Amino acid sequence: MKKQLFLKRGREESIKRFHPWIFSGAVKSVDSNVNEGDTVGVYSSEGEFLCRGHYEPGSIAVRILTFADEDIDEQFFKNRISEAYRLRQKYIFPAFTGNVPEHPSLITHHSSLINVYRLVHGEGDLLSGLVVDIYGDMAVMQAHSIGMGKSWKLIAKALTDVCENVKYVYNKSSSTLPKGKYTVADEWLSDKKELPATVYEYGHCFEINPEEGQKTGFYIDQRDNRLLLQKYSHGASVLNLFSYTGAFSVYAMNGGAAKVASVDSSAKAIAMATRNIELNFGHVANHIGTVADSFDYLKGTDEKYDLIVLDPPAFAKHRSAAGNALQAYKRLNAKAMERLVAGGILFTFSCSQAINKQQFLQAVFSAATIAGRQASILHCMNQPADHPVNIYHPEGDYLKGLVIYIK
Ligand code: SAH
Numbered sequence: 001m002k003k004q005l006f007l008k009r010g011r012e013e014s015i016k017r018f019h020p021w022i023f024s025g026a027v028k029s030v031d032s033n034v035n036e037g038d039t040v041g042v043y044s045s046e047g048e049f050l051c052r053g054h055y056e057p058g059s060i061a062v063r064i065l066t067f068a069d070e071d072i073d074e075q076f077f078k079n080r081i082s083e084a085y086r087l088r089q090k091y092i093f094p095a096f097t098g099n100v101p102e103h104p105s106l107i108t109h110h111s112s113l114i115n116v117y118r119l120v121h122g123e124g125d126l127l128s129g130l131v132v133d134i135y136g137d138m139a140v141m142q143a144h145s146i147g148m149g150k151s152w153k154l155i156a157k158a159l160t161d162v163c164e165n166v167k168y169v170y171n172k173s174s175s176t177l178p179k180g181k182y183t184v185a186d187e188w189l190s191d192k193k194e195l196p197a198t199v200y201e202y203g204h205c206f207e208i209n210p211e212e213g214q215k216t217g218f219y220i221d222q223r224d225n226r227l228l229l230q231k232y233s234h235g236a237s238v239l240n241l242f243s244y245t246g247a248f249s250v251y252a253m254n255g256g257a258a259k260v261a262s263v264d265s266s267a268k269a270i271a272m273a274t275r276n277i278e279l280n281f282g283h284v285a286n287h288i289g290t291v292a293d294s295f296d297y298l299k300g301t302d303e304k305y306d307l308i309v310l311d312p313p314a315f316a317k318h319r320s321a322a323g324n325a326l327q328a329y330k331r332l333n334a335k336a337m338e339r340l341v342a343g344g345i346l347f348t349f350s351c352s353q354a355i356n357k358q359q360f361l362q363a364v365f366s367a368a369t370i371a372g373r374q375a376s377i378l379h380c381m382n383q384p385a386d387h388p389v390n391i392y393h394p395e396g397d398y399l400k401g402l403v404i405y406i407k
Contacts, residue, residue: 002039002041003030003031003033003034003038003039003040003041003055004030004031004040004041004042004043005027005029005030005031005034005040005041005042005043005055005061005062006027006028006029006030006042006043006044006045006047007022007026007027007028007042007043007044007045007050008026008027008028008045009028009045010045011026011044011045012044012048012050014026015042015050015051015064015067016050017392018067018392019064019392019393020053020063020064020123020126020128020390020392020393021060021062021063021064021128021393022042022053022060022061022062022064023059023060023061024057024058024059024060024061026061027061027062028045030055030061034055035055036055036056036057036146036180036181036182037054037055037056037145037146037147037149037150037182038054038055038147039052039053039054039055039065039071039072039147040052040053040054040055040062041069042062042064049069050067051064051065051066051067052064052065052066052068052069052070052072053065053066053072053128053147054072054128054129054145054146054147054148055147056145056146056147056178057180058178058180060145063128063129063145063147064128065080065126065127065128066126072151073154074154074157074158077151077154077155077157077158078157078158078161078162080120080125080126080127080158081119081120081127081132081155081158081159081162081163082162083125083126084119084120084125084127085119085162085163087125087388088117088119088386091385092117092384092385092386093114093117093386112202112203113200113202113203114200114201114202114223115134115135115136115165115199115200116133116134116135116136116199116200116201116206116208116218116220117133117134117220117223117386118131118132118133118134118220118221118386118387119132119133119134119139119159119163119386120132120141121386121387121388121396122144122396123390123393123396124387124388124389124390124393124396125388126390127148128145129143129144129145129147129148130142130143130144130145130148130155131144131176131216132155132159133215133216133217133218133220134163134166135197135199135208135210135216135217135218136165136197136198136199137165137166137167137168137193138166138167138168138169138170138193138197138210139159139160139163139166139168139169139170140169140170140171140172140210140216140217141155141156141159141169141170141171141172141173141189142172142173142176142215142216143171143173143176143177143184144176144177144178145177145178146177146178146180146182148173149173149177149182149184150182152171152173152184152189153189156169156171156189156190160190167190167191167193168188168190168191168192168193169188169189169190170186170187170188170189170190170193170210170211171184171186171187171188171189172186172210172216173186174186186211195208195209195210195211196208196209197209197210197217198279199218201220201223201226201247202223202226202227202251204247204250204251204254204280205276205279205280206218206245206247206250206276206279207245207272207275207276207279209272212268213245213272214244214269218245218247219244219247219311220386220387221351221383221384221387221399222247222248222311222349222399223384224381224384225347225349225381225401226247226248226250226251227251228347228379228381228403229248229251229252229255229307229309229347230251230252230254230255231255232255232307232345232347232403233251233252233253233254233255233256233257233307234255234256234257235256235257235258235306236252236255236257236258236305236306236307236345237257237258237259237260237305237306237307238252238257238259238260238261238305238306238307238308238309239261239263239305239307239308239309239336239339240252240260240261240262240263240308240309241263241294241297241298241308241309241310241311241312241336242263242264242294242309242310242311242312242313243262243263243264243269243270243273243289243309243311244264244266244269244272244273244311245269245272245273245276246262246269246270246272246273246274246276246277246287246289247276248309248311248347249262249273249276249277249287250276250277250280252307253277253280253281253284253286253287254280254281257286257307258286259286259287259288260286260287260288261287261288261289261290262287262288262289262290263289263290263291263292263294263297264289264291264292264294265291265292265293265294266291267291270289270290270291271289273289274287274289277289294310294312294332295331295332295335298332298335298336298338298339299335301339303339304339304340304341304344305339305340305341305344306340306341306343306344306345307340307344307345307346307347308336308339308340308344308345308346308347309347309348310332310333310336310346310347310348310349311347311349311351312328312329312332312349312350313351314350314351314352314353315328315329315350315352315355316352316353316354316355317352317353317354318354319354321354322352322354322355322359325352325354325355326355326359326362326363329350329355329360329363329364329367330363330364330366330367330370331367332367333346333348333363333364333367333368333371334366334367334368334370334371335371336348336367337367337368337371337373337375337404337406338371338373340373340406341406342406342407343405343406343407344405344406345378345403345404345405345406346375346402346403346404346406347381347401347402347403348364348401348402348404349381349399349400349401350363350399350400350401351398351399352398353395353398355400356400357380357400360400360402361402364402364404368404373406373407374406374407375404375405375406375407376404376405376407377402377403377404377405378403378404378405379401379402379403380400380401380402381399381400381401381402381403382397382399382400382401383397383398383399387399
């Protein structure tokens with residue numbers, strides 16, 4: 001007998017509009033044998049089948065996986081992951097071949113070669129609770145729900161069955177699963193891959209180590225924004241704050257920056273940034289990596305820059321923190337604007353889900369006022385197409401950025 005969950009009267013409206021979550025307040029009853037992470041069929045109070053998804057005790061009671069009366073089994077994951085893979089191959093990376101040169105020196109920096117991308121972006125790929133990033137022949141999965149955490153075997157099988165190039169699968173879910181009874185260690189679900197892995201993004205080369213790095217190893221979502229930055233970098237002195245492994249710095253150098261400073265509070269990140277610069281350009285004197293707090297760095301320098309990148313971590317992970325986060329964005333952006341030359345460019349971002357585009361724009365607007373600078377918006381940036389936003393789940397639209405011209 002399949003496990004069932006019944007909604008309170010009249011609470012099926014959001015499901016009929018395809019919203020991918022059911023909140024606990026809408027639940028009337030759930031079978032007594034349902035455990036966290038189990039698949040449940042969801043029914044209206046009149047007994048009409050509505051959808052099927054993963055159950056979790058907590059404010060999101062069900063993460064919906066299908067509105068059809070189908071099983072969540074091996075074939076289900078294979079179908080969904082195939083669809084995500086086809087979408088990327090057909091529309092997002094039509095030139096993607098997966099064939100990479102044997103050595104970084106064999107590619108040109110103008111190449112469109114990309115073998116690092118997001119294959120599964122949760123609700124945007126109708127797989128609520130799951131993220132999968134591809135790094136060449138390695139897939140890194142992160143489960144954000146217990147149901148996805150417990151489905152690791154099916155997911156790993158689907159990934160190697162569907163993606164011709166994927167030989168290795170790493171599960172990096174220990175820190176992303178909701179706190180509770182079910183825990184996992186980060187581990188290989190295949191043979192262990194020799195790390196670091198070398199990957200390519202628009203022909204730039206990066207070393208990735210998912211065992212040590214943040215997220216799944218790399219901030220893939222900034223790919224197109226980095227390419228845009230490259231176009232603004234010629235001859236510029238660039239300050240890349242919150243640089244992590246220096247991805248923006250590599251693009252700036254490739255765009256012909258006069259000098260680039262990468263700043264991050266993590267010593268490991270700066271060591272990897274230095275390594276990535278070396279991989280692409282050999283030993284260069286015009287890149288400097290500094291381990292420092294970005295706020296302190298801005299306070300402690302009188303230097304003016306032509307271009308500053310601000311890509312901080314999410315200041316607001318929850319709505320309750322949004323007010324403080326907006327203050328922090330305001331202070332940070334004001335300080336950065338003060339350090340730009342007349343005619344300078346600011347690339348500024350927020351990846352906080354709890355802050356929307358309008359609020360972020362308002363914070364940057366206030367920052368310009370505080371800094372007393374005339375400013376114009378040149379571009380609005382967002383996440384790339386391999387991070388699709390489910391139209392019924394606007395919360396998935398998390399990355400926002402502005403390119404600002406400072407007069
Ligand atoms: N721009 C990067 C991603 C940045 S992620 C890219 O394209 O890859 C945010 C980074 O900010 C992390 O590397 C984290 O170590 C760093 N960080 C967090 N708080 C910081 C602080 N107060 N000062 C400097 N770096 C900080």
